Amino acid sequence: MNWQQFLTEKVLGECYHEGSSLLNAGYHCRKCDKAFSVNRTFDNRNDLMDLYQKVYEDGKWDEFFWFSASHCKPKREGLGCSETTAWLFCLDGSSYEEKCKMVAGFYGWNEQRDPVIDKNSGAYGDN
Ligand SMILES: [Zn+2]
Numbered sequence: 001m002n003w004q005q006f007l008t009e010k011v012l013g014e015c016y017h018e019g020s021s022l023l024n025a026g027y028h029c030r031k032c033d034k035a036f037s038v039n040r041t042f043d044n045r046n047d048l049m050d051l052y053q054k055v056y057e058d059g060k061w062d063e064f065f066w067f068s069a070s071h072c073k074p075k076r077e078g079l080g081c082s083e084t085t086a087w088l089f090c091l092d093g094s095s096y097e098e099k100c101k102m103v104a105g106f107y108g109w110n111e112q113r114d115p116v117i118d119k120n121s122g123a124y125g126d127n
Pocket of ligand 1: 015016017018029030031032033034
């Protein structure tokens, strides 16, 4: 499972579609039996805001905010300042993917445990 699939299925509770191409009609998903065009890519504002909204609905926004702030390196003021929120919401229009990946990390995603990437590593498993 890659981190995009993790966010789609484990965090947002949606189907990460897999399927075959239909001629001129997008794709048909063999898991949910629906037509689809693309999966979420988590490199844009829409996907990021859906994730933040989900964190909020899960009652974890406060916890997440301080988790995320620890990833921010404010230059002028301290953590939790306006600089942190501008960074968190990608107000410069970039790094959406980095923030989405951070949400994945918050929910327990660990790249080292990806069995596809690292199936023979000692890091894989519950430790
Ligand atoms: Zn599907």
